[in-house]
Amino acid sequence: MARWCYRHRLVVLVLWVGVLFGLGTAGSSAGTDYSNDFSLPGTDSAQAYDLLEKAFPDSAGDAGTVVWRVDDGSVRDDGVRSRIEPALREIAAMKGIGAVAGPYGDDPAAVARISDDGRTAFAEVSFTEQANSVPTELAQNVVDTAQNVVDTARGAGVDGLEVEVGGQAIARIQQPHAGTSELVGIVAAAVVLFLAFGSLFAMLLPIVVAVFGVGTGMLGTMLLSHGTPIPDLAPLLGSLIGLGVGIDYALFIVTRHRRGLLRGDATEESAVAALDTSGRAVVFAGATVCIALAGMLVTNLRFLDGVVIAASLTVVLSVLAAVTLLPALLGFIGTRVLGRRQRRALAVDGPERSEPSGLAARWSVRVERRPKAIAAVALVVMAALAVPVLSMRLGATDQGNHQEDLTTRQAYDILADGFGPGFNGPLVVVAQGAEPAALERLVSGVQADEGVARAALAPPANGVSVVRIVPTTSPQSVETDRLIDRLRGDLLPDAGVEGHVGGVTAVFKDFAAQTADRLPYFVGTIIGLGFVLLMIAFRSLVVPLTAALMNLVAAAASFGVLVAIFQWGWGTELIGVGKEGPISAFLPVIMLSLLFGLSMDYQVFLVSRMHEEWVHTGDNARAVRVGLAETSRVINCAALIMICVFSAFVLSGDMEGAVAGVGLAVAVAVDAFVLRTALVPAVMHLLGRANWWLPAWLERRLPHLAVEAPEAPVREAGREAAGALAKGGAVLHGFIRTTEGGPVAGATVTLRSVEGDRLDRVTSPADGSYILAAPAPGPYLLVTGAEGLGERTLRVMVPAAPMVHDVELAGEGVRG
Numbered sequence: 001m002a003r004w005c006y007r008h009r010l011v012v013l014v015l016w017v018g019v020l021f022g023l024g025t026a027g028s029s030a031g032t033d034y035s036n037d038f039s040l041p042g043t044d045s046a047q048a049y050d051l052l053e054k055a056f057p058d059s060a061g062d063a064g065t066v067v068w069r070v071d072d073g074s075v076r077d078d079g080v081r082s083r084i085e086p087a088l089r090e091i092a093a094m095k096g097i098g099a100v101a102g103p104y105g106d107d108p109a110a111v112a113r114i115s116d117d118g119r120t121a122f123a124e125v126s127f128t129e130q131a132n133s134v135p136t137e138l139a140q141n142v143v144d145t146a147q148n149v150v151d152t153a154r155g156a157g158v159d160g161l162e163v164e165v166g167g168q169a170i171a172r173i174q175q176p177h178a179g180t181s182e183l184v185g186i187v188a189a190a191v192v193l194f195l196a197f198g199s200l201f202a203m204l205l206p207i208v209v210a211v212f213g214v215g216t217g218m219l220g221t222m223l224l225s226h227g228t229p230i231p232d233l234a235p236l237l238g239s240l241i242g243l244g245v246g247i248d249y250a251l252f253i254v255t256r257h258r259r260g261l262l263r264g265d266a267t268e269e270s271a272v273a274a275l276d277t278s279g280r281a282v283v284f285a286g287a288t289v290c291i292a293l294a295g296m297l298v299t300n301l302r303f304l305d306g307v308v309i310a311a312s313l314t315v316v317l318s319v320l321a322a323v324t325l326l327p328a329l330l331g332f333i334g335t336r337v338l339g340r341r342q343r344r345a346l347a348v349d350g351p352e353r354s355e356p357s358g359l360a361a362r363w364s365v366r367v368e369r370r371p372k373a374i375a376a377v378a379l380v381v382m383a384a385l386a387v388p389v390l391s392m393r394l395g396a397t398d399q400g401n402h403q404e405d406l407t408t409r410q411a412y413d414i415l416a417d418g419f420g421p422g423f424n425g426p427l428v429v430v431a432q433g434a435e436p437a438a439l440e441r442l443v444s445g446v447q448a449d450e451g452v453a454r455a456a457l458a459p460p461a462n463g464v465s466v467v468r469i470v471p472t473t474s475p476q477s478v479e480t481d482r483l484i485d486r487l488r489g490d491l492l493p494d495a496g497v498e499g500h501v502g503g504v505t506a507v508f509k510d511f512a513a514q515t516a517d518r519l520p521y522f523v524g525t526i527i528g529l530g531f532v533l534l535m536i537a538f539r540s541l542v543v544p545l546t547a548a549l550m551n552l553v554a555a556a557a558s559f560g561v562l563v564a565i566f567q568w569g570w571g572t573e574l575i576g577v578g579k580e581g582p583i584s585a586f587l588p589v590i591m592l593s594l595l596f597g598l599s600m601d602y603q604v605f606l607v608s609r610m611h612e613e614w615v616h617t618g619d620n621a622r623a624v625r626v627g628l629a630e631t632s633r634v635i636n637c638a639a640l641i642m643i644c645v646f647s648a649f650v651l652s653g654d655m656e657g658a659v660a661g662v663g664l665a666v667a668v669a670v671d672a673f674v675l676r677t678a679l680v681p682a683v684m685h686l687l688g689r690a691n692w693w694l695p696a697w698l699e700r701r702l703p704h705l706a707v708e709a710p711e712a713p714v715r716e717a718g719r720e721a722a723g724a725l726a727k728g729g730a731v732l733h734g735f736i737r738t739t740e741g742g743p744v745a746g747a748t749v750t751l752r753s754v755e756g757d758r759l760d761r762v763t764s765p766a767d768g769s770y771i772l773a774a775p776a777p778g779p780y781l782l783v784t785g786a787e788g789l790g791e792r793t794l795r796v797m798v799p800a801a802p803m804v805h806d807v808e809l810a811g812e813g814v815r816g
Contacts (some may be wrong), residue, residue, distance in 0.1 A: 001275075001323070001324070002271065002272045002274075002275030002276060002279060002323070002327045003268070003272050003327075005323075005324050005325075005327040005328045005331075006268055006271050006272065006327045006328065006330065006331045007268075007331070008328075009327075009328035009329070009331040009332055010328075012324055012325060012327075012328035013325070013328050013329070013332075016212055016321070016324075016325050019216055020212060020215050020216055020219070023215075023216055023219035023220060023223070024215075024219055026219075026223060027219040027222040027223055030222070030223060030226060031222075032222050032225050033225045033226045034225050034230055034231060034232040034234070034235075034306075040301070040302075040507075040510055040511060040514050043510040043514070044488060044500045044501055044502075044506070044510065045500070045501065045502045045503070045506040045507040045509075045510045046507075046510070047430075047500040047502075048428060048429075048430040048499075048500035048501060048502025048503075048506070049502055049507070051430040051431075051432055051464050051500065052428070052430055052464070052466070052502065054432075054462055054464055055430075055460075055461040055462050055463075055464035055466065056461060063124060063125065063126055063127070063167060064124075064125040064127065064142065064165060064166060064167025064168075064169055064170055065122050065123065065124060065125065065165070065166045065167060065411060065415070066087075066088065066091070066100075066122060066123045066125060066142075066146050066163065066164075066165055067120070067121075067122045067163070067164050067165070067166060067411040067414045067415055068080070068084060068120070068121055068122070068149070068161065068162060068163040068164075068414075069119055069120045069121075069161075069162045069414050069417075069418065070119050070160055070161055070162075071119075071159075071160030071161075071162075072160055073119075074118035074119065075103070075114060075118060075119065075120065075121040076104075076114070076118060080161060081104060083149050083152060083161070084102075084104075084121075084123075084149060084163075085102070085104060087145050087146060087148070087149045088100050088102050088123050090145050091125060091141075091142055091145055091146075094138060094141060094142070095138070096127060096128055096129065096134065096135060096138045097125065097126070097127060097128070097138075097142075098126040098127060098128045099125075099126045100123055100124070100125050100126070101113075101123060101124040101126075102123040103121040103122065103123065112456075115418035115419055117418070119418065120414060120415070120417065120418025120419065121418075122415060125142065125167070127169055134169035134172075136172070136173055138169075139169045139170055139172065139173045140173055142165060142170070143165050143170060143173070143407060146163045146164070146165050147163065149161070149163045150162065150163050162410075162414070164407045164408075164410040164411035164414060165407050165408070165411055166399055166407070166408045166411030166412055166415070167408070170407065170408055171399060171402070171408050174402075174406050174407070174408060182214075182239055182243060182648070184648040184651055185243055185644055185645035185646075185647075185648035185649070186207055186210075186211075186243070186645075188641075188644030188645070188647075188648060189206075189207065189243075189247050189641045189644050189645055190203055190204075190207055192637065192640050192641050192644060193206060193207070193247075193251070193637075193641065196637045197254075197258070197339065198339035198341070198342070199336070199337060199338060199339040199342075201333045201336045201337055202254055202258065202337045202338070202339075205250055205254050205326065205329055205330070205333070205337070206246070206247045206248075206250035206251045206254060206641075207247060208325075208329065209246060209247075209249075209250040209318075209321045209322055209325055209326050209329070210242070210243055210246030210247040210250065210318065210321075211246075212317075212321045212325055213242055213246040213314065213317045213318030213319075213320070213321040213322070214238075214239050214242035214243055214246055214314055214317075214318065216317045216321075217238055217239075217242050217310070217313050217314030217315075217316075217317045217318070218235055218238060218239055218242075218310075218314065220313055220317070221234065221235055221238055221309070221310040221313060221314070222235075224309060224310075224313075225306075228305070228306065228309065229302065229305070229306055230306030230307075230309060230310060231303055231306050231307065233307065233656055233657070234306045234307045234309070234310035234311070235310060236649070236657045237307055237310065237311055237590060237594075237657070237660060238307075238310035238311045238313070238314040239314070240645070240646060240649050240657070240660065240661060240664070241289075241311050241314065241315060241594050241597075241598075242311075242314035242315065242317075242318050243645045244598070244641075244642040244645050244646060244664075244668075245285075245286065245289060245315055245318050245319075245598070245601070246318035246321065246322070247638075247641050247642075247645070248601070248638040248641060248642060249282045249285070249286065249318060249319060249322040250321075250322050250326055251634065251637065251638050251641065252278045252281065252282060252605060252634060252638065253274050253275060253278045253279055253282060253322060253323075253326055254274075254326070254330075254337065255278070255634045256273070256274035256277055256278040257270050257271050257273075257274035257330060257337065258337055258338060258342075260273055260274060261335060261337070261338055261346070262338070262342065262346060264346075267330070267331075267334050267335060268331070271327050271330045271331070272327075275323060275326075275327055278605075279322070279323050281604055281605055281608050282319060282322050282323065283319060283323060284533075284537065284604055285600065285601040285604045285605070286315055286316065286318070286319035287533070288530060288533055288597055288600040288601065288604065289315050289594075289597030289598070289600070289601065290312045290315055290316065290597075291526070291529050291530070291533070291597075292526045292529075292530065292593045292594070292596040292597035292600065293307075293308050293311050293312050293315070293593045293594070293597060294308060294312065295522055295525045295526035295529070295593055295596075296308050296522065296589055296590065296593050298518070298521050298522045298525045299514075299515065299518040299519075299521070299522050299589055300518065301511070301514065301515065301518070301586065301589070303511075303586060304586060304589060304590065307590055311593075311594070315597075358633075359633075360628070360629050360630075360632045360633045361629040363628075363629075363632065363677070364624075364625045364626075364628040364629035364632070364681070365625065367624075367625075367628065367678065367681050367682055367685065368621060368624070368625050368681075368685055371681075371682040371683070371685040371686050372682075372686065374678050374679075374682045375678075375679055375682035375683055375686065377678075378674050378675070378678045378679035378682070379679065381670075381674055382553050382554075382556070382557050382670065382674060382675075382679075385556075385557035385560045385561055385666075385670065386553070386556035386557045386559075386560040387560060388560040388561070388563040388564045388567075388568065389556050389559045389560040389563055391563060391567070392559060392562075392563045392567065392583055393478070393567065393582045393583065394512035394515060394516060394582060394583055394584075394585040394588070395476050395481075395508060395509075395512060395581065395582030395583070395584070395585060396475070396476070396504070396505070396508030396511075396512075396582070396584060396585060397476075397581055397582075397584055397655045397656065398412070398424065398425070398475055398476070398504075398581075399411070399412045399424070402655070412424055416474070419470070420453045420470060420472060421471075421472070421473055421474040421477070422453055422470050422471030422472055422473055422474060422475070422480065423453075423470055424474070424475060425471065425474065425475025425476075425480065425503065425504060425505040426468055426469060426470050426471075426503055426505075427468075427469040427470075427471065427483070427484065427487070427501060427502070427503040427505060427506060428466055428467065428468055428469065428501070428502045428503050429442065429446070429466070429467040429469065429487065429492065429497075429499045429500070429501055429502075430464060430465070430466055430467075430499055430500050430502055431464070431465050431467075431497050431498060431499030431500075432463055432464050432465075433463055434465050434497050434498070434499065435496075438495055438496045438497045439457055439465055439467070439495075439497065440457075441494075441495040441496070441497075442467060442491065442492065442495035442497045442499075443455050443456075443457050443467060445491050445494060445495055446467065446469055446487070446491055449483065449486065449491065450472075451471055451472055451473065451479055451480070451482065451483040451486070452469055452470070452471060452472065452483065453470045453471060453472045454469075454470050455467055455468065455469045455470070456468050467499075469487075471483050471505075475504070475505045476581045476582055480505060481509055484501055484505070484506055484509055487501045488501055508585055511585045511586065512585035515585045515586065515588065515589060519588065519589065522589060522592070523592065526592070526593065526596050527548045527551070527552075527596070530544065530547065530548065530551070530596065530600055531544040531545070531547075531548055532544075533600075534547055534600075534603070534604075534607075535694075535702070536702050536703060536704075537604070537608075537611075538607055538608075538611045538692075539611075539692065539694050539699060539702070540691060540692050540693065540694055541693060541694055541695075541698075542687060542690055542691050542692070542693060543607055543611075543691055543692070546680065546683060546684070546687075546691075547599075547600065547603045547607075550599065550603070550671075550675050550679065550680060551595070551596050551599045551600070553675065553679075554595060554599055554667050554670055554671045554675055555592055555595055555596070555667070557666070557667070557670045558591070558595060558663050558664070558666045558667035558670070559583075559588070559591075559663070561662075561663070561666045562583060562659060562662065562663045562666070563583065565662060566580060566581070566583060566659055566662075567580055567581065567582060567583060568580060583659065584655075584656050584659065587656060587659055587660060587663075590660065591660055591663050591664065591667075594660075594664060595663075595664065595667045598642070598664070598667070598668060598671070599667070599671050599675075602635055602638075602639070602671055602672060602675075602676045603676070603680075605631055605634075605635060606627060606628070606631050606632075606635060606676050606680065606681075607627070609626070609627040609630055609631050610623045610624055610626070610627030610628075610684070611623070611627075611692075612627075613626045613627055614691075614692055617731065617733045617771055617802055617804075618731045618733075618771070618802050619731065619733070619801075619802035619804070620684070620685075620688050620689050620691060620692070621685065621688075622802070622804065624681050624684045624685055624691075627681075628677070628681045632676070632677050635672055635676055635677070636672055636673065636677065638672070639668050639669065639671070639672030639673065642664075642665070642668045643665045643668055643669055646660075646661045646662070646664040646665035646668065647661060647662065647665045648661070649661030650662060730773075730774040730775075730776060730777045730778075730798045730799065730800060730802075730803070731771065731772070731773060731774065731798075731802040731803065732751065732771075732772045732774060732780075732782070732796065732798050732802075732803050732805055733769070733770060733771040733772065733802065733803070733804060733805070734769070734770065734804050734805045734806040734807060735764075735768045735769050735770070735806045735807070736749065736764050736768045736769075736770060736784060736786070736806075736807050736809055737768055737806065737807070737808050737809065738789070738808070738809060738810070739808055739809075739810045742768075743764075743768030743769075744764060744768045744786050744789065744809055745764060745765060745768060746763060746764065746786060746787070747763065747764040747768065747770070747784060747785065747786040747789075747809065748761065748762075748763055748783075748784070748785050748786070748791075749761070749762050749763070749764060749770040749772065749782070749783070749784050749807075750782075750783040750784075751772040751773075751774060751780055751781070751782060751783075752780065752781040752782075752783060753780060753781070754779055754780065754781060754795075756781070759772075759773075759774060759775065759780070760772040760773050760774070774798050777798055777799050777800045778797070778798060779795060779796070779797050779798075780795075780796055780797075780798055781793050781794070781795055781796075782794045782795075782796045782805070782807070784807050784809065786809055789809040789810065790809070790810070794807075
């Protein structure tokens with residue numbers, strides 16, 4: 001497939017451009033139909049919502065509030081009232097406004113809209129549409145009209161009047177322009193790529209591939225929103241994960257392609273080899289991310305179904321772009337994927353040597369020499385980061401968590417100051433067919449509760465009675481949760497009322513409880529599926545077990561940092577995400593899916609190279625050392641790109657998006673720089689050959705899945721060598737090179753006994769490597785020859801451990 005895409009690159013490019021523009025045209029015509037459905041069928045709050053719909057079927061639109069406060073005097077003063085009432089009438093006359101209920105009147109409902117001290121008041125604004133469907137122009141007109149009151153008052157010399165607007169429809173227009181966070185993340189990624197590659201074309205390739213993958217994914221999600229419920233958070237999370245994996249997947253393939261070019265391969269052959277090796281790993285890694293995302297379906301939370309659809313679609317299209325569009329682009333660019341200095345050096349000095357060198361190689365050697373110390377330090381770091389997770393509390397964010405300069409946050413604070421902190425999160429008790437005497441007992445009992453500021457019984461409608469309750473504490477307070485428990489467990493039964501407790505606060509409490517109950521099943525599912533996939537890929541029980549444990553460690557550290565920042569408030573204002581509060585109930589499930597998928601990516605890229613070397617040599621220490629040395633640089637570069645992309649989502653203006661962005665950035669940082677670079681290789685050095693242990697009966701029954709595609713002779717030789725080690729034999733391996741250091745392909749390497757009997761024989765592949773199996777440790781004859789380079793015999797002493805023996809071939813003989 002890679003070769004076809006390379007040779008038919010214009011066709012592939014035209015197809016991708018056509019799909020992108022076609023989806024864009026369809027998406028712009030159809031628009032979006034995102035919907036947030038947090039209801040959980042069967043829960044107490046869901047039953048309360050169903051009864052409210054029965055009682056008030058016409059109140060389907062979104063609700064907003066216009067809030068005003070005076071520094072001195074009263075909101076009833078003529079100077080205030082004469083300015084507010086015309087503005088409320090102007091808002092009520094706007095198309096798309098159902099009704100405006102103000103505080104100036106004699107009925108009890110109007111009087112209740114003015115605070116006890118007379119300095120704060122509010123008006124309820126009912127839109128005819130839900131928040132997602134309210135036109136942006138209408139919401140902006142409401143805000144402008146309210147702000148004009150302040151401007152005209154100041155112009156008349158009246159100071160001390162403050163007017164703000166709250167509500168979901170208003171919150172939507174405060175968010176930064178769509179694409180801001182994505183653009184910032186792409187720019188940051190471009191800088192990292194240019195520094196890593198030193199080539200403009202190499203920098204552009206991963207970004208272009210990611211843009212095509214994310215673009216088609218987001219446009220496809222827009223169209224799907226008309227056929228299935230998708231929350232408005234789904235596109236944000238989809239673009240977040242899509243940009244991260246899209247750039248990273250292309251980065252891994254481009255890095256492998258550049259390595260092939262530097263070793264002297266032809267452009268087409270290098271591109272095909274890169275797709276047939278790193279491309280396979282990309283497909284496997286993308287599959288693990290999708291499986292981790294699909295694990296959210298186990299929770300049976302309908303809100304998450306749309307997130308699974310959006311994120312999975314984007315990941316699939318990002319993988320498809322990496323394995324089809326990328327080889328086509330490589331064909332257009334040719335050798336310009338290398339920097340000018342690299343192309344010049346390649347033309348003058350010839351191919352580079354293949355051995356890893358530099359900082360990565362030196363670090364790999366250090367990990368091999370001191371695995372216990374490095375593992376201990378890494379564990380201490382991870383444990384310190386994970387400590388705050390012990391106090392994590394799930395809940396819901398609201399407009400009180402917005403930034404202080406936003407009108408929704410200021411409206412929230414004014415209402416909390418004037419009417420009490422619980423006013424922004426009222427509870428409702430809904431009962432059908434309840435006796436009036438029982439309802440009176442309920443209101444009396446509720447009003448007497450220490451956690452209730454006030455309670456009022458509304459007139460029944462369609463046989464449904466509603467008791468509105470304002471808690472004394474904020475919606476995010478633990479005490480409000482306890483009040484809900486008392487209402488359900490004590491106050492309702494004591495009054496003899498069969499009712500249900502609803503309201504936004506109750507809905508999120510039930511959502512958090514359901515999430516906490518189902519979280520173990522979800523975690524068990526994605527860990528189990530990931531374990532099976534890695535076991536099949538790497539023919540080992542220990543490697544997937546290590547990966548599962550490391551994923552849990554990374555998750556604990558990530559959520560620990562989230563609790564410290566967003567729940568404890570350590571630096572929330574510095575990063576511009578508003579006031580601290582509980583972690584949104586649905587975020588742990590979403591983040592664990594993304595985190596496990598991304599962690600599995602790095603595990604696949606790291607261990608696949610180690611596994612390739614293990615199969616090649618049967619030497620665990622060498623496999624871990626070489627695998628870490630050759631992949632750590634690209635993994636760290638990929639992680640740095642993801643950190644930039646994820647951190648940029650703090651600018652999204654969405655609290656949940658900011659939490660997810662920071663959490664994933666932290667998770668990727670500790671996963672790449674601590675776990676995969678230090679802890680995992682250190683543990684694998686300590687475990688030794690046990691890393692690759694798999695019972696023989698299980699080996700026979702598992703299907704074979706090639707994450708990497710090494711040459712067949714090398715693969716078979718590696719299996720024979722590993723079998724020889726298992727039977728108490730010995731292994732000799734290394735590289736055949738010319739006197740100039742270049743690899744010798746096609747060299748015949750034979751191992752003979754000292755009596756001359758042939759024991760093993762292989763032909764070196766393109767990289768000049770060989771591996772031979774000996775029946776037992778001891779002296780042997782190594783016979784090496786290649787056309788044009790002669791043939792000579794060398795006596796070697798093979799120990800019990802795998803022995804590395806590189807050979808230099810010259811025309812006059814062999815020197816080892």
